[in-house]
Amino acid sequence: MKEKLKEHIQILFADAERRSPDNRQLAELKEELLQNTLEKYDHMIETGRTPETAYALAISGIGDIEELLNDVIGEDPIGRATRGAKTADAPAAPVLRDQDPEENRESDETDENVDGDEDDEDDEDDEDDEGENGDGKRPPRSRWYALVSGIIWTVTLGSYFALSFTTHAWSTTWLLFIMGIAADNVAEGIFDLRR
Amino acid sequence: MSITADLIRGHTDAIILAALLQGDSYGYRINRAMVDLTDGRYELKEATLYTAFRRLEEAGYIRSYWGDEATGARRRYYAITLNGKNAYYAMMREWREASGLLEKLMRFGGTDGGDDSTEQI
Structure with a gap:
Protein backbone atom coordinates (compact mmCIF):
# COMPACT_ATOMS: atom_id res chain seq x y z
CA MET A 1 0.00 0.00 0.00
CA ASN A 113 -10.37 25.36 -1.11
CA VAL A 114 -11.52 26.84 -4.37
CA ASP A 115 -14.02 29.33 -2.99
CA GLY A 116 -11.58 30.55 -0.43
CA ASP A 117 -8.92 31.22 -3.00
CA GLU A 118 -11.22 33.06 -5.32
CA ASP A 119 -12.19 35.35 -2.48
CA ASP A 120 -8.56 35.99 -1.74
CA GLU A 121 -7.96 36.89 -5.34
CA ASP A 122 -10.70 39.51 -5.27
CA ASP A 123 -9.26 40.97 -2.11
CA GLU A 124 -5.85 41.25 -3.67
CA ASP A 125 -7.24 42.99 -6.72
CA ASP A 126 -8.89 45.53 -4.46
CA GLU A 127 -5.68 46.06 -2.54
CA ASP A 128 -3.80 46.58 -5.77
CA ASP A 129 -6.25 49.27 -6.83
CA GLU A 130 -5.72 51.10 -3.57
CA GLY A 131 -1.99 50.75 -3.89
CA GLU A 132 -1.92 52.29 -7.33
CA ASN A 133 -3.95 55.21 -6.11
CA GLY A 134 -1.55 55.71 -3.26
CA ASP A 135 1.50 55.56 -5.50
CA GLY A 136 0.10 58.34 -7.65
CA LYS A 137 0.04 56.29 -10.85
CA ARG A 138 -3.59 57.29 -11.13
CA PRO A 139 -5.05 60.72 -10.34
CA PRO A 140 -5.46 61.09 -6.57
CA ARG A 141 -9.17 61.72 -6.95
CA SER A 142 -11.16 58.54 -7.29
CA ARG A 143 -12.82 57.49 -10.51
CA TRP A 144 -16.19 57.66 -8.76
CA TYR A 145 -15.67 61.27 -7.81
CA ALA A 146 -14.65 62.10 -11.40
CA LEU A 147 -17.86 60.49 -12.62
CA VAL A 148 -20.07 62.36 -10.13
CA SER A 149 -18.29 65.63 -10.84
CA GLY A 150 -18.82 65.19 -14.57
CA ILE A 151 -22.52 64.56 -14.04
CA ILE A 152 -22.86 67.63 -11.79
CA TRP A 153 -21.32 69.98 -14.34
CA THR A 154 -23.21 68.49 -17.29
CA VAL A 155 -26.49 68.93 -15.43
CA THR A 156 -25.51 72.45 -14.32
CA LEU A 157 -24.61 73.58 -17.82
CA GLY A 158 -27.71 71.95 -19.32
CA SER A 159 -29.98 73.54 -16.70
CA TYR A 160 -28.34 76.94 -17.19
CA PHE A 161 -29.05 77.05 -20.93
CA ALA A 162 -32.48 75.44 -20.62
CA LEU A 163 -33.62 77.88 -17.91
CA SER A 164 -31.99 80.87 -19.55
CA PHE A 165 -33.59 80.32 -22.96
CA THR A 166 -37.03 79.51 -21.51
CA THR A 167 -37.18 82.25 -18.86
CA HIS A 168 -34.76 84.81 -20.44
CA ALA A 169 -33.72 85.55 -16.88
CA TRP A 170 -30.02 85.66 -17.80
CA SER A 171 -29.32 87.99 -14.90
CA THR A 172 -30.19 85.32 -12.33
CA THR A 173 -29.62 81.94 -14.02
CA TRP A 174 -25.83 82.34 -13.68
CA LEU A 175 -26.39 81.56 -10.02
CA LEU A 176 -26.74 77.92 -11.14
CA PHE A 177 -22.96 77.84 -11.52
CA ILE A 178 -22.55 78.86 -7.89
CA MET A 179 -24.82 75.97 -6.97
CA GLY A 180 -22.76 73.71 -9.26
CA ILE A 181 -19.55 74.69 -7.46
CA ALA A 182 -21.21 74.02 -4.10
CA ALA A 183 -22.50 70.60 -5.25
CA ASP A 184 -19.07 69.70 -6.62
CA ASN A 185 -17.40 70.66 -3.32
CA VAL A 186 -19.91 68.60 -1.37
CA ALA A 187 -19.26 65.58 -3.62
CA GLU A 188 -15.50 66.01 -3.26
CA GLY A 189 -15.85 66.26 0.51
CA ILE A 190 -17.94 63.08 0.65
CA PHE A 191 -15.41 61.10 -1.40
CA ASP A 192 -12.51 62.41 0.67
CA LEU A 193 -14.29 61.34 3.84
CA ARG A 194 -14.94 57.86 2.42
CA ARG A 195 -11.28 57.48 1.57
CA MET B 1 -19.22 24.40 11.15
CA SER B 2 -18.73 27.03 8.46
CA ILE B 3 -18.05 29.89 10.90
CA THR B 4 -15.61 27.71 12.82
CA ALA B 5 -13.87 26.52 9.65
CA ASP B 6 -13.67 30.07 8.30
CA LEU B 7 -12.25 31.35 11.56
CA ILE B 8 -9.62 28.62 11.67
CA ARG B 9 -8.81 29.15 8.00
CA GLY B 10 -8.29 32.84 8.63
CA HIS B 11 -5.73 32.10 11.31
CA THR B 12 -3.67 29.34 9.71
CA ASP B 13 -0.52 31.45 9.88
CA ALA B 14 -0.96 32.25 13.56
CA ILE B 15 -1.66 28.58 14.34
CA ILE B 16 1.52 27.45 12.58
CA LEU B 17 3.60 30.16 14.26
CA ALA B 18 2.13 29.16 17.63
CA ALA B 19 3.06 25.52 16.97
CA LEU B 20 6.62 26.52 16.09
CA LEU B 21 6.91 28.66 19.23
CA GLN B 22 6.78 25.36 21.11
CA GLY B 23 9.84 24.19 19.17
CA ASP B 24 10.96 23.24 15.68
CA SER B 25 8.53 20.93 13.95
CA TYR B 26 7.44 19.49 10.60
CA GLY B 27 4.20 19.24 8.64
CA TYR B 28 2.65 16.04 9.88
CA ARG B 29 3.62 16.61 13.50
CA ILE B 30 1.93 20.03 13.46
CA ASN B 31 -1.18 18.58 11.85
CA ARG B 32 -1.31 15.72 14.33
CA ALA B 33 -0.97 18.14 17.25
CA MET B 34 -3.81 20.19 15.77
CA VAL B 35 -6.00 17.07 15.58
CA ASP B 36 -5.18 16.24 19.22
CA LEU B 37 -5.86 19.80 20.40
CA THR B 38 -9.28 19.86 18.73
CA ASP B 39 -10.24 16.37 19.94
CA GLY B 40 -10.03 15.03 16.41
CA ARG B 41 -12.33 17.61 14.85
CA TYR B 42 -9.95 19.57 12.66
CA GLU B 43 -6.89 19.05 10.59
CA LEU B 44 -5.33 21.06 7.79
CA LYS B 45 -5.01 19.74 4.29
CA GLU B 46 -1.35 19.19 3.43
CA ALA B 47 -1.79 21.58 0.52
CA THR B 48 -2.93 24.30 2.94
CA LEU B 49 -0.07 23.59 5.28
CA TYR B 50 2.68 23.75 2.65
CA THR B 51 1.19 26.85 1.06
CA ALA B 52 1.28 28.53 4.47
CA PHE B 53 4.86 27.31 5.07
CA ARG B 54 5.97 28.85 1.78
CA ARG B 55 4.18 32.12 2.52
CA LEU B 56 5.63 32.35 6.03
CA GLU B 57 9.12 31.49 4.84
CA GLU B 58 9.00 34.11 2.09
CA ALA B 59 7.86 36.66 4.67
CA GLY B 60 10.86 35.76 6.84
CA TYR B 61 8.72 34.50 9.71
CA ILE B 62 10.03 30.93 9.59
CA ARG B 63 13.03 29.10 8.15
CA SER B 64 13.36 25.49 7.14
CA TYR B 65 16.07 22.85 7.26
CA TRP B 66 16.29 19.15 6.48
CA GLY B 67 16.59 16.64 9.27
CA ASP B 68 19.15 13.86 9.21
CA GLU B 69 16.94 10.86 9.89
CA ALA B 70 18.94 7.67 9.88
CA THR B 71 16.12 5.66 8.38
CA GLY B 72 13.46 6.49 5.84
CA ALA B 73 12.85 9.78 4.08
CA ARG B 74 14.18 13.05 5.44
CA ARG B 75 11.90 15.40 7.30
CA ARG B 76 11.79 19.08 6.53
CA TYR B 77 11.74 20.98 9.79
CA TYR B 78 10.59 24.52 10.34
CA ALA B 79 11.79 27.01 12.94
CA ILE B 80 10.28 30.36 13.90
CA THR B 81 12.42 33.49 13.46
CA LEU B 82 12.50 36.63 15.59
CA ASN B 83 10.33 38.37 12.99
CA GLY B 84 7.97 35.42 13.17
CA LYS B 85 7.69 35.71 16.94
CA ASN B 86 6.90 39.41 16.67
CA ALA B 87 4.33 38.68 13.95
CA TYR B 88 2.76 36.01 16.14
CA TYR B 89 2.44 38.32 19.13
CA ALA B 90 0.89 41.00 16.91
CA MET B 91 -1.59 38.45 15.50
CA MET B 92 -2.43 37.30 19.01
CA ARG B 93 -3.08 40.88 20.18
CA GLU B 94 -5.34 41.48 17.20
CA TRP B 95 -7.19 38.23 17.81
CA ARG B 96 -7.80 39.02 21.50
CA GLU B 97 -9.14 42.43 20.63
CA ALA B 98 -11.33 41.09 17.81
CA SER B 99 -12.69 38.14 19.79
CA GLY B 100 -13.53 40.40 22.76
CA LEU B 101 -15.39 42.84 20.52
CA LEU B 102 -17.18 40.03 18.65
CA GLU B 103 -18.32 38.50 21.91
CA LYS B 104 -19.88 41.80 22.93
CA LEU B 105 -21.35 42.51 19.51
CA MET B 106 -22.87 39.08 19.03
CA ARG B 107 -24.58 39.31 22.43
CA PHE B 108 -25.47 42.95 21.81
CA GLY B 109 -26.26 43.51 25.46
CA GLY B 110 -28.55 40.49 25.65
CA THR B 111 -28.01 36.99 26.97
CA ASP B 112 -26.70 33.95 25.19
CA GLY B 113 -29.45 32.97 22.75
CA GLY B 114 -28.15 29.42 22.46
CA ASP B 115 -29.64 28.18 25.71
CA ASP B 116 -33.25 27.16 25.03
CA SER B 117 -34.08 26.21 28.64
CA THR B 118 -33.25 29.72 29.82
CA GLU B 119 -35.52 31.17 27.16
CA GLN B 120 -38.49 29.05 28.25
CA ILE B 121 -38.18 30.12 31.89
Missing part, protein backbone atom coordinates in the same frame (compact mmCIF):
# COMPACT_ATOMS: atom_id res chain seq x y z
CA LYS A 2 2.96 2.33 0.62
CA GLU A 3 4.06 1.79 -2.97
CA LYS A 4 0.58 2.80 -4.06
CA LEU A 5 0.92 5.99 -2.02
CA LYS A 6 4.26 6.76 -3.66
CA GLU A 7 2.71 6.17 -7.07
CA HIS A 8 -0.16 8.52 -6.23
CA ILE A 9 2.24 11.31 -5.30
CA GLN A 10 4.33 10.57 -8.38
CA ILE A 11 1.23 11.11 -10.51
CA LEU A 12 0.33 14.32 -8.62
CA PHE A 13 3.74 15.79 -9.44
CA ALA A 14 4.15 14.34 -12.96
CA ASP A 15 2.69 17.28 -14.86
CA ALA A 16 4.58 19.92 -12.87
CA GLU A 17 7.84 17.96 -13.26
CA ARG A 18 7.34 17.81 -17.00
CA ARG A 19 6.72 21.55 -17.17
CA SER A 20 9.65 22.39 -14.93
CA PRO A 21 12.31 19.67 -15.02
CA ASP A 22 15.20 19.80 -12.54
CA ASN A 23 13.34 22.20 -10.28
CA ARG A 24 14.94 21.84 -6.85
CA GLN A 25 12.06 23.41 -4.93
CA LEU A 26 9.63 21.08 -6.62
CA ALA A 27 11.74 18.04 -5.78
CA GLU A 28 11.97 19.17 -2.16
CA LEU A 29 8.22 19.73 -1.92
CA LYS A 30 7.65 16.26 -3.32
CA GLU A 31 10.02 14.71 -0.81
CA GLU A 32 8.38 16.63 2.02
CA LEU A 33 4.86 15.67 0.95
CA LEU A 34 5.83 12.03 0.47
CA GLN A 35 7.49 11.85 3.87
CA ASN A 36 4.54 13.43 5.68
CA THR A 37 1.99 11.31 3.83
CA LEU A 38 3.87 8.09 4.58
CA GLU A 39 4.16 9.11 8.21
CA LYS A 40 0.43 9.73 8.36
CA TYR A 41 -0.19 6.34 6.79
CA ASP A 42 2.06 4.64 9.38
CA HIS A 43 0.30 6.47 12.19
CA MET A 44 -3.12 5.39 10.89
CA ILE A 45 -1.94 1.77 10.80
CA GLU A 46 -0.55 2.09 14.34
CA THR A 47 -3.93 3.34 15.56
CA GLY A 48 -5.67 0.25 14.20
CA ARG A 49 -6.88 1.30 10.74
CA THR A 50 -6.87 -1.16 7.89
CA PRO A 51 -4.33 -0.47 5.11
CA GLU A 52 -7.18 0.56 2.77
CA THR A 53 -8.60 3.04 5.29
CA ALA A 54 -5.14 4.37 6.13
CA TYR A 55 -4.43 4.86 2.41
CA ALA A 56 -7.75 6.66 1.86
CA LEU A 57 -7.16 8.95 4.86
CA ALA A 58 -3.61 9.74 3.80
CA ILE A 59 -4.68 10.60 0.24
CA SER A 60 -7.68 12.68 1.28
CA GLY A 61 -5.47 14.64 3.68
CA ILE A 62 -3.34 15.97 0.83
CA GLY A 63 -6.01 18.20 -0.70
CA ASP A 64 -5.71 20.18 -3.92
CA ILE A 65 -2.03 20.94 -4.52
CA GLU A 66 -2.33 22.28 -8.07
CA GLU A 67 -2.12 25.91 -7.06
CA LEU A 68 0.82 25.18 -4.79
CA LEU A 69 2.64 23.39 -7.63
CA ASN A 70 1.99 26.30 -9.99
CA ASP A 71 3.37 28.62 -7.35
CA VAL A 72 6.51 26.52 -6.93
CA ILE A 73 7.29 26.28 -10.64
CA GLY A 74 6.49 29.96 -11.10
CA GLU A 75 3.93 29.51 -13.83
CA ASP A 76 1.08 31.22 -12.10
CA PRO A 77 -0.57 33.58 -14.57
CA ILE A 78 -2.35 35.46 -11.79
CA GLY A 79 0.94 36.70 -10.38
CA ARG A 80 0.96 34.80 -7.14
CA ALA A 81 4.61 35.78 -6.71
CA THR A 82 3.52 38.89 -4.86
CA ARG A 83 1.66 36.76 -2.35
CA GLY A 84 4.74 36.15 -0.28
CA ALA A 85 4.59 39.49 1.44
CA LYS A 86 0.98 39.07 2.44
CA THR A 87 0.46 36.97 5.48
CA ALA A 88 -3.15 37.61 6.33
CA ASP A 89 -4.77 35.51 3.65
CA ALA A 90 -4.87 31.84 4.38
CA PRO A 91 -5.69 30.04 1.19
CA ALA A 92 -7.59 26.96 2.08
CA ALA A 93 -10.09 25.66 4.53
CA PRO A 94 -9.44 23.32 7.37
CA VAL A 95 -11.68 20.34 6.97
CA LEU A 96 -13.88 18.45 9.33
CA ARG A 97 -12.00 15.36 10.24
CA ASP A 98 -14.06 12.24 10.18
CA GLN A 99 -13.10 8.85 11.38
CA ASP A 100 -14.82 7.22 8.44
CA PRO A 101 -12.82 7.60 5.24
CA GLU A 102 -15.97 7.36 3.14
CA GLU A 103 -17.39 10.46 4.79
CA ASN A 104 -14.03 12.11 4.58
CA ARG A 105 -13.99 11.68 0.84
CA GLU A 106 -17.48 13.07 0.69
CA SER A 107 -16.40 16.18 2.55
CA ASP A 108 -13.63 16.65 0.01
CA GLU A 109 -16.22 17.24 -2.65
CA THR A 110 -17.44 20.28 -0.78
CA ASP A 111 -13.97 21.42 0.18
CA GLU A 112 -13.81 25.18 0.49
Whole structure:
Protein backbone atom coordinates (compact mmCIF):
# COMPACT_ATOMS: atom_id res chain seq x y z
CA MET A 1 0.00 0.00 0.00
CA LYS A 2 2.96 2.33 0.62
CA GLU A 3 4.06 1.79 -2.97
CA LYS A 4 0.58 2.80 -4.06
CA LEU A 5 0.92 5.99 -2.02
CA LYS A 6 4.26 6.76 -3.66
CA GLU A 7 2.71 6.17 -7.07
CA HIS A 8 -0.16 8.52 -6.23
CA ILE A 9 2.24 11.31 -5.30
CA GLN A 10 4.33 10.57 -8.38
CA ILE A 11 1.23 11.11 -10.51
CA LEU A 12 0.33 14.32 -8.62
CA PHE A 13 3.74 15.79 -9.44
CA ALA A 14 4.15 14.34 -12.96
CA ASP A 15 2.69 17.28 -14.86
CA ALA A 16 4.58 19.92 -12.87
CA GLU A 17 7.84 17.96 -13.26
CA ARG A 18 7.34 17.81 -17.00
CA ARG A 19 6.72 21.55 -17.17
CA SER A 20 9.65 22.39 -14.93
CA PRO A 21 12.31 19.67 -15.02
CA ASP A 22 15.20 19.80 -12.54
CA ASN A 23 13.34 22.20 -10.28
CA ARG A 24 14.94 21.84 -6.85
CA GLN A 25 12.06 23.41 -4.93
CA LEU A 26 9.63 21.08 -6.62
CA ALA A 27 11.74 18.04 -5.78
CA GLU A 28 11.97 19.17 -2.16
CA LEU A 29 8.22 19.73 -1.92
CA LYS A 30 7.65 16.26 -3.32
CA GLU A 31 10.02 14.71 -0.81
CA GLU A 32 8.38 16.63 2.02
CA LEU A 33 4.86 15.67 0.95
CA LEU A 34 5.83 12.03 0.47
CA GLN A 35 7.49 11.85 3.87
CA ASN A 36 4.54 13.43 5.68
CA THR A 37 1.99 11.31 3.83
CA LEU A 38 3.87 8.09 4.58
CA GLU A 39 4.16 9.11 8.21
CA LYS A 40 0.43 9.73 8.36
CA TYR A 41 -0.19 6.34 6.79
CA ASP A 42 2.06 4.64 9.38
CA HIS A 43 0.30 6.47 12.19
CA MET A 44 -3.12 5.39 10.89
CA ILE A 45 -1.94 1.77 10.80
CA GLU A 46 -0.55 2.09 14.34
CA THR A 47 -3.93 3.34 15.56
CA GLY A 48 -5.67 0.25 14.20
CA ARG A 49 -6.88 1.30 10.74
CA THR A 50 -6.87 -1.16 7.89
CA PRO A 51 -4.33 -0.47 5.11
CA GLU A 52 -7.18 0.56 2.77
CA THR A 53 -8.60 3.04 5.29
CA ALA A 54 -5.14 4.37 6.13
CA TYR A 55 -4.43 4.86 2.41
CA ALA A 56 -7.75 6.66 1.86
CA LEU A 57 -7.16 8.95 4.86
CA ALA A 58 -3.61 9.74 3.80
CA ILE A 59 -4.68 10.60 0.24
CA SER A 60 -7.68 12.68 1.28
CA GLY A 61 -5.47 14.64 3.68
CA ILE A 62 -3.34 15.97 0.83
CA GLY A 63 -6.01 18.20 -0.70
CA ASP A 64 -5.71 20.18 -3.92
CA ILE A 65 -2.03 20.94 -4.52
CA GLU A 66 -2.33 22.28 -8.07
CA GLU A 67 -2.12 25.91 -7.06
CA LEU A 68 0.82 25.18 -4.79
CA LEU A 69 2.64 23.39 -7.63
CA ASN A 70 1.99 26.30 -9.99
CA ASP A 71 3.37 28.62 -7.35
CA VAL A 72 6.51 26.52 -6.93
CA ILE A 73 7.29 26.28 -10.64
CA GLY A 74 6.49 29.96 -11.10
CA GLU A 75 3.93 29.51 -13.83
CA ASP A 76 1.08 31.22 -12.10
CA PRO A 77 -0.57 33.58 -14.57
CA ILE A 78 -2.35 35.46 -11.79
CA GLY A 79 0.94 36.70 -10.38
CA ARG A 80 0.96 34.80 -7.14
CA ALA A 81 4.61 35.78 -6.71
CA THR A 82 3.52 38.89 -4.86
CA ARG A 83 1.66 36.76 -2.35
CA GLY A 84 4.74 36.15 -0.28
CA ALA A 85 4.59 39.49 1.44
CA LYS A 86 0.98 39.07 2.44
CA THR A 87 0.46 36.97 5.48
CA ALA A 88 -3.15 37.61 6.33
CA ASP A 89 -4.77 35.51 3.65
CA ALA A 90 -4.87 31.84 4.38
CA PRO A 91 -5.69 30.04 1.19
CA ALA A 92 -7.59 26.96 2.08
CA ALA A 93 -10.09 25.66 4.53
CA PRO A 94 -9.44 23.32 7.37
CA VAL A 95 -11.68 20.34 6.97
CA LEU A 96 -13.88 18.45 9.33
CA ARG A 97 -12.00 15.36 10.24
CA ASP A 98 -14.06 12.24 10.18
CA GLN A 99 -13.10 8.85 11.38
CA ASP A 100 -14.82 7.22 8.44
CA PRO A 101 -12.82 7.60 5.24
CA GLU A 102 -15.97 7.36 3.14
CA GLU A 103 -17.39 10.46 4.79
CA ASN A 104 -14.03 12.11 4.58
CA ARG A 105 -13.99 11.68 0.84
CA GLU A 106 -17.48 13.07 0.69
CA SER A 107 -16.40 16.18 2.55
CA ASP A 108 -13.63 16.65 0.01
CA GLU A 109 -16.22 17.24 -2.65
CA THR A 110 -17.44 20.28 -0.78
CA ASP A 111 -13.97 21.42 0.18
CA GLU A 112 -13.81 25.18 0.49
CA ASN A 113 -10.37 25.36 -1.11
CA VAL A 114 -11.52 26.84 -4.37
CA ASP A 115 -14.02 29.33 -2.99
CA GLY A 116 -11.58 30.55 -0.43
CA ASP A 117 -8.92 31.22 -3.00
CA GLU A 118 -11.22 33.06 -5.32
CA ASP A 119 -12.19 35.35 -2.48
CA ASP A 120 -8.56 35.99 -1.74
CA GLU A 121 -7.96 36.89 -5.34
CA ASP A 122 -10.70 39.51 -5.27
CA ASP A 123 -9.26 40.97 -2.11
CA GLU A 124 -5.85 41.25 -3.67
CA ASP A 125 -7.24 42.99 -6.72
CA ASP A 126 -8.89 45.53 -4.46
CA GLU A 127 -5.68 46.06 -2.54
CA ASP A 128 -3.80 46.58 -5.77
CA ASP A 129 -6.25 49.27 -6.83
CA GLU A 130 -5.72 51.10 -3.57
CA GLY A 131 -1.99 50.75 -3.89
CA GLU A 132 -1.92 52.29 -7.33
CA ASN A 133 -3.95 55.21 -6.11
CA GLY A 134 -1.55 55.71 -3.26
CA ASP A 135 1.50 55.56 -5.50
CA GLY A 136 0.10 58.34 -7.65
CA LYS A 137 0.04 56.29 -10.85
CA ARG A 138 -3.59 57.29 -11.13
CA PRO A 139 -5.05 60.72 -10.34
CA PRO A 140 -5.46 61.09 -6.57
CA ARG A 141 -9.17 61.72 -6.95
CA SER A 142 -11.16 58.54 -7.29
CA ARG A 143 -12.82 57.49 -10.51
CA TRP A 144 -16.19 57.66 -8.76
CA TYR A 145 -15.67 61.27 -7.81
CA ALA A 146 -14.65 62.10 -11.40
CA LEU A 147 -17.86 60.49 -12.62
CA VAL A 148 -20.07 62.36 -10.13
CA SER A 149 -18.29 65.63 -10.84
CA GLY A 150 -18.82 65.19 -14.57
CA ILE A 151 -22.52 64.56 -14.04
CA ILE A 152 -22.86 67.63 -11.79
CA TRP A 153 -21.32 69.98 -14.34
CA THR A 154 -23.21 68.49 -17.29
CA VAL A 155 -26.49 68.93 -15.43
CA THR A 156 -25.51 72.45 -14.32
CA LEU A 157 -24.61 73.58 -17.82
CA GLY A 158 -27.71 71.95 -19.32
CA SER A 159 -29.98 73.54 -16.70
CA TYR A 160 -28.34 76.94 -17.19
CA PHE A 161 -29.05 77.05 -20.93
CA ALA A 162 -32.48 75.44 -20.62
CA LEU A 163 -33.62 77.88 -17.91
CA SER A 164 -31.99 80.87 -19.55
CA PHE A 165 -33.59 80.32 -22.96
CA THR A 166 -37.03 79.51 -21.51
CA THR A 167 -37.18 82.25 -18.86
CA HIS A 168 -34.76 84.81 -20.44
CA ALA A 169 -33.72 85.55 -16.88
CA TRP A 170 -30.02 85.66 -17.80
CA SER A 171 -29.32 87.99 -14.90
CA THR A 172 -30.19 85.32 -12.33
CA THR A 173 -29.62 81.94 -14.02
CA TRP A 174 -25.83 82.34 -13.68
CA LEU A 175 -26.39 81.56 -10.02
CA LEU A 176 -26.74 77.92 -11.14
CA PHE A 177 -22.96 77.84 -11.52
CA ILE A 178 -22.55 78.86 -7.89
CA MET A 179 -24.82 75.97 -6.97
CA GLY A 180 -22.76 73.71 -9.26
CA ILE A 181 -19.55 74.69 -7.46
CA ALA A 182 -21.21 74.02 -4.10
CA ALA A 183 -22.50 70.60 -5.25
CA ASP A 184 -19.07 69.70 -6.62
CA ASN A 185 -17.40 70.66 -3.32
CA VAL A 186 -19.91 68.60 -1.37
CA ALA A 187 -19.26 65.58 -3.62
CA GLU A 188 -15.50 66.01 -3.26
CA GLY A 189 -15.85 66.26 0.51
CA ILE A 190 -17.94 63.08 0.65
CA PHE A 191 -15.41 61.10 -1.40
CA ASP A 192 -12.51 62.41 0.67
CA LEU A 193 -14.29 61.34 3.84
CA ARG A 194 -14.94 57.86 2.42
CA ARG A 195 -11.28 57.48 1.57
CA MET B 1 -19.22 24.40 11.15
CA SER B 2 -18.73 27.03 8.46
CA ILE B 3 -18.05 29.89 10.90
CA THR B 4 -15.61 27.71 12.82
CA ALA B 5 -13.87 26.52 9.65
CA ASP B 6 -13.67 30.07 8.30
CA LEU B 7 -12.25 31.35 11.56
CA ILE B 8 -9.62 28.62 11.67
CA ARG B 9 -8.81 29.15 8.00
CA GLY B 10 -8.29 32.84 8.63
CA HIS B 11 -5.73 32.10 11.31
CA THR B 12 -3.67 29.34 9.71
CA ASP B 13 -0.52 31.45 9.88
CA ALA B 14 -0.96 32.25 13.56
CA ILE B 15 -1.66 28.58 14.34
CA ILE B 16 1.52 27.45 12.58
CA LEU B 17 3.60 30.16 14.26
CA ALA B 18 2.13 29.16 17.63
CA ALA B 19 3.06 25.52 16.97
CA LEU B 20 6.62 26.52 16.09
CA LEU B 21 6.91 28.66 19.23
CA GLN B 22 6.78 25.36 21.11
CA GLY B 23 9.84 24.19 19.17
CA ASP B 24 10.96 23.24 15.68
CA SER B 25 8.53 20.93 13.95
CA TYR B 26 7.44 19.49 10.60
CA GLY B 27 4.20 19.24 8.64
CA TYR B 28 2.65 16.04 9.88
CA ARG B 29 3.62 16.61 13.50
CA ILE B 30 1.93 20.03 13.46
CA ASN B 31 -1.18 18.58 11.85
CA ARG B 32 -1.31 15.72 14.33
CA ALA B 33 -0.97 18.14 17.25
CA MET B 34 -3.81 20.19 15.77
CA VAL B 35 -6.00 17.07 15.58
CA ASP B 36 -5.18 16.24 19.22
CA LEU B 37 -5.86 19.80 20.40
CA THR B 38 -9.28 19.86 18.73
CA ASP B 39 -10.24 16.37 19.94
CA GLY B 40 -10.03 15.03 16.41
CA ARG B 41 -12.33 17.61 14.85
CA TYR B 42 -9.95 19.57 12.66
CA GLU B 43 -6.89 19.05 10.59
CA LEU B 44 -5.33 21.06 7.79
CA LYS B 45 -5.01 19.74 4.29
CA GLU B 46 -1.35 19.19 3.43
CA ALA B 47 -1.79 21.58 0.52
CA THR B 48 -2.93 24.30 2.94
CA LEU B 49 -0.07 23.59 5.28
CA TYR B 50 2.68 23.75 2.65
CA THR B 51 1.19 26.85 1.06
CA ALA B 52 1.28 28.53 4.47
CA PHE B 53 4.86 27.31 5.07
CA ARG B 54 5.97 28.85 1.78
CA ARG B 55 4.18 32.12 2.52
CA LEU B 56 5.63 32.35 6.03
CA GLU B 57 9.12 31.49 4.84
CA GLU B 58 9.00 34.11 2.09
CA ALA B 59 7.86 36.66 4.67
CA GLY B 60 10.86 35.76 6.84
CA TYR B 61 8.72 34.50 9.71
CA ILE B 62 10.03 30.93 9.59
CA ARG B 63 13.03 29.10 8.15
CA SER B 64 13.36 25.49 7.14
CA TYR B 65 16.07 22.85 7.26
CA TRP B 66 16.29 19.15 6.48
CA GLY B 67 16.59 16.64 9.27
CA ASP B 68 19.15 13.86 9.21
CA GLU B 69 16.94 10.86 9.89
CA ALA B 70 18.94 7.67 9.88
CA THR B 71 16.12 5.66 8.38
CA GLY B 72 13.46 6.49 5.84
CA ALA B 73 12.85 9.78 4.08
CA ARG B 74 14.18 13.05 5.44
CA ARG B 75 11.90 15.40 7.30
CA ARG B 76 11.79 19.08 6.53
CA TYR B 77 11.74 20.98 9.79
CA TYR B 78 10.59 24.52 10.34
CA ALA B 79 11.79 27.01 12.94
CA ILE B 80 10.28 30.36 13.90
CA THR B 81 12.42 33.49 13.46
CA LEU B 82 12.50 36.63 15.59
CA ASN B 83 10.33 38.37 12.99
CA GLY B 84 7.97 35.42 13.17
CA LYS B 85 7.69 35.71 16.94
CA ASN B 86 6.90 39.41 16.67
CA ALA B 87 4.33 38.68 13.95
CA TYR B 88 2.76 36.01 16.14
CA TYR B 89 2.44 38.32 19.13
CA ALA B 90 0.89 41.00 16.91
CA MET B 91 -1.59 38.45 15.50
CA MET B 92 -2.43 37.30 19.01
CA ARG B 93 -3.08 40.88 20.18
CA GLU B 94 -5.34 41.48 17.20
CA TRP B 95 -7.19 38.23 17.81
CA ARG B 96 -7.80 39.02 21.50
CA GLU B 97 -9.14 42.43 20.63
CA ALA B 98 -11.33 41.09 17.81
CA SER B 99 -12.69 38.14 19.79
CA GLY B 100 -13.53 40.40 22.76
CA LEU B 101 -15.39 42.84 20.52
CA LEU B 102 -17.18 40.03 18.65
CA GLU B 103 -18.32 38.50 21.91
CA LYS B 104 -19.88 41.80 22.93
CA LEU B 105 -21.35 42.51 19.51
CA MET B 106 -22.87 39.08 19.03
CA ARG B 107 -24.58 39.31 22.43
CA PHE B 108 -25.47 42.95 21.81
CA GLY B 109 -26.26 43.51 25.46
CA GLY B 110 -28.55 40.49 25.65
CA THR B 111 -28.01 36.99 26.97
CA ASP B 112 -26.70 33.95 25.19
CA GLY B 113 -29.45 32.97 22.75
CA GLY B 114 -28.15 29.42 22.46
CA ASP B 115 -29.64 28.18 25.71
CA ASP B 116 -33.25 27.16 25.03
CA SER B 117 -34.08 26.21 28.64
CA THR B 118 -33.25 29.72 29.82
CA GLU B 119 -35.52 31.17 27.16
CA GLN B 120 -38.49 29.05 28.25
CA ILE B 121 -38.18 30.12 31.89
